[in-house]
């Protein structure tokens with residue numbers, strides 16, 4: 165965590181769990197310290213105002229916070245799912261530049277013509 | 279429809295110039311940077327669309343950082359969706375909870391007549407003993423209790439057998455035979471049993487000290503402090519004080535019992551309230567390793583009962599000692615102030631309890647005749663009997679006690695920030711005060727909250743400045759010495 169510090173043992177356990185479950189933002193920043201990143205399998209929604217994940221915590225799509233069609237933005241910024249969305253690592257780093265908060269600004273996401 | 283986020287139940291505080299939050303549902307302590315503190319502020323008026331909060335802060339922080347910070351707050355549970363907002367845990371019947379600690383009241387007779395004693399005084403719950411035979415536990419009952427512990431604690435590698443009284447050492451013969459028996463049986467079962475015992479020290483002899491050392495028995499001495507305080511309540515039946523008799527005995531014990539730390543337990547009353555002086559006397563002059571204090575359990579109307587002003591003065595003095603504790607901790611040194619250590623340990627672990635204590639769950643008491651009780655303090659109370667060591671535990675009654683003492687039944691506690699650690703407090707205290715084991719101990723809420731607040735600040739400050747101090751806590755076992 166960058167903004168919070170886990171102080172007691174319980175908080176450290178929660179932090180470990182977060183990492184074990186795949187810290188989506190850490191993943192977006194690439195492998196830390198040159199080590200291997202753990203595979204990223206999102207289970208359930210993490211950030212509630214992001215469009216939903218691929219699957220909910222039960223492995224289906226019924227419990228997602230948003231319809232599955234709207235996971236475009238999250239697939240781009242937090243997961244690496246390049247086939248479906250413009251990839252921000254190499255080709256379209258500015259794709260969502262004008263979209264500060266997905267829930268509000270998603271209309272500003274640029275069109276991409278590959 | 280946009281999803282809104284809201285703050286979880288939390289207590290924010292600062293220590294050592296830094297901002298912290300204690301998250302009540304999980305009892306986790308997190309440190310906040312400026313950004314996360316600002317985000318939390320953004321939700322302080324209730325559920326909000328997170329985008330609005332991010333927008334409002336976009337001039338001070340970068341959007342990426344804000345989103346990241348919000349994600350961290352959400353994942354740690356500091357902010358949550360309304361439907362996930364933590365509720366009070368619901369009562370679920372626990373099937374056979376493994377028994378980890380059995381307290382044997384080897385006798386309910388005592389050679390002192392402490393004026394405040396809950397066993398004999400006005401507050402007793404017990405039925406009068408009918409004959410001498412029912413006042414001392416015999417060997418057979420003690421041995422069967424050991425078997426009971428081993429059988430009900432079969433899943434646990436480490437069990438605790440505690441001897442209690444009355445005055446425990448009045449029945450030393452049975453204590454020593456039981457320790458020997460329990461060791462053998464534990465060896466056969468491949469387990470470890472820890473032994474502990476509480477005594478008023480009047481009967482300690484060289485032989486007994488040798489036995490305690492040899493068998494690694496943890497000893498807690500009930501003592502109230504310097505002579506003038508000790509002799510005020512802890513008297514023989516003729517009114518004579520006990521200090522002069524116990525002092526040389528305790529010194530001999532402290533000198534020779536080197537295998538386990540010896541602790542002192544002080545009962546505070548409205549008239550014996552000199553926490554700092556007592557602490558200094560017991561540690562520096564007598565040489566105890568640990569000193570713990572507990573306010574006397576009594577109904578509100580006795581002379582020695584602690585009233586509001588008394589609790590305030592107690593808190594002041596505890597706070598005094600806690601400053602000393604902090605200074606020592608920052609130097610990496612340990613101070614044997616049990617109340618503080620125990621509370622810091624709970625905070626460090628992040629305990630969230632739905633039950634105030636293990637009574638009726640992992641801990642049971644046994645009376646001299648083998649009756650099973652909720653805990654050692656309920657021994658011989660007919661209303662709180664849970665079967666007998668020979669005929670077995672009355673599971674139905676145990677479930678009834680568990681249900682009644684569960685946090686979900688203590689509505690007053692549901693909005694309290696220390697509920698995960700206090701959980702309504704001691705059931706025996708509640709029985710004496712309110713006639714109901716399931717009642718929250720509302721007469722000492724201010725004191726408990728005040729004290730945990732002091733401990734939380736101390737914890738954060740030590741964690742900030744000398745985090746290695748808590749390494750020892752990771753190993754320290756909760757030594758449950760009955761009060």
Ligand code: SF4
Nearest residue numbers: 691694697700702723
């Ligand atoms: S301090 Fe009082 S209200 Fe809070 S949990 Fe304890 S008994 Fe309940």
Ligand code: SF4
Nearest residue numbers: 635637653704705706
């Ligand atoms: S806290 Fe009270 S009810 Fe619980 S074990 Fe101790 S004396 Fe018994």
